[in-house]
Amino acid sequence: MDITADTPLDELATTRDGLRRAWLARKPDFAQRRADLLRLRKAFRERIGSMDEAIRADFGHRSEHENLLSEAMIVLAELDHAIKHLRRWTKPRRAAVGWRFWPASARIVPEPVGVVGILSPWNYPVNLALVPLVSAIAAGNHVYLKPSEHTPRTSRWLRELVSEVFPADRVAVALGGPEVGAAFAALPFDHLLFTGSTAVGRKVMAAAAPNLTPVTLELGGKAPAVVCPDFPLDRAAARIATGKWFNAGQTCIGVDYVLVDEARVSAFVEAVQSELRARYPDFEATRDYTRIINDGQYARLRGYVDDARARGVVPVEPVTATLDDAARERLARERLFPPTLLVEPPADSEVMRNEIFGPILPVISYRGLADAIARIRSMDRPLALYPFSNDAREVNRIVEAALAGGVTVNDTLLHFGAHDLPFGGIGPSGIGAIHGRTGFDTFSKLLPVFRQRRFAGSDLLKPPYRGFVDRMVRLLVR
Structure with a gap:
């Protein structure tokens, strides 16, 4: 595959389906996720110089120091944060059930959702592509990324980076203009994140609606x-x-x-x-x-x-x-x-x-x-x-x-x-949130698991509602 070429429209669904089949066959466990993040950090750190060149070429010129601060520093910090806290994030979380359900117990289990689609913008073309990718990988998903056509050199740099770090059936990158972006947003992802303008965000949400794809929209407004x-x-x-x-x-x-x-x-x-x-x-x-x-x-x-x-x-x-x-x-x-x-x-x-x-x-x-x-x-x-x-x-x-x-x-x-x-954001400035633990949770299904004991009071709550059973029900609604 030519990693510099735009993605044909008829390949988008095929690639998404391949990502999901691979995910269903082997969902990334903790060891795989951590290894992926460490490998991405190493490869990204080695390519900061070429990243800077690509971004400066796309903009005509952008301050090298602004690239280092807004792109390199933020991505590395997000990777470090995820690597440090990944084990704690992936563990089930205890949840109270209250005295009415005693002696049952409950927990919340973070489960990956499947294939996450990411539509990233041109203004911070690396940061706003890789930060959500880090969260999605940490949560155990496969990822399909569509970076902006307005920064073509940086988008190709991202595809090269991803192709060297991840197998093609774990993370893929689509390149192309508005037609590719529109078709990408309409794919049946398990979660879709878009970063960009409010006007385009409305179109992305409309494209995702027929599939009932959950969306996170990072938009803008007048701050x-x-x-x-x-x-x-x-x-x-x-x-x-x-x-x-x-x-x-x-x-x-x-x-x-x-x-x-x-x-x-x-x-x-x-x-x-x-x-x-x-x-x-x-x-x-x-x-x-x-x-x-x-x-x-x-x-x-x-x-x-x-x-x-x-x-x-x-x-x-x-x-x-x-x-x-x-x-x-x-x-x-x-x-x-x-x-x-x-x-x-x-x-x-x-x-x-x-x-x-x-x-x-x-x-x-x-x-x-x-x-x-x-x-x-x-x-x-x-x-x-x-x-x-x-x-x-x-x-x-x-x-x-x-x-x-x-x-x-x-x-x-x-x-x-x-x-x-x-x-x-909130309302026209966005829906949902990312970064750190919040990003991990965004790309997870926080699965509630209620576990009943061998003997439980609920066994008694059945007709006829007389005598002791009647008194129990009335006690529960005190």
């Missing part, structure tokens, strides 16, 4: 940061800048907009500008800033800025403000979209109606915390929420009122890397 009056602006600006411009904003949990108390909006904008100038002193030559993935995404982002400008908003571009037209055209050809702030864009502007997924940061004032919370609650529930305050009461007020998929307090992005925290 807000809320800077409370007590929090230092310089610190907030630095941490929000990381949460916004890491990977040029192409992050599902990236800061989508920031709410700042109205007395400090101008000071916050200046603090962010200072932070960006320090990070990118020579923007045209920087190796630390990632390109936009393709021309279509670049044009979409440019459209958001043009729409805001047409509505009277003056874009603030601190690291490119002095560039001439020729330099700007050169940056555009390279899809190097500069960090851009839009102060007080209207609520009906394109940048506020859509997930940005790029290096544009709207800055919006609020009069009081109730005003900020109302703004957040007027939109769909986001995948992430970032309150900035040293007052625990204020933080709790925001978190409780503005329910989100996950929260990092006084920083950004970091909850994604904490492997004991479940990662997932």
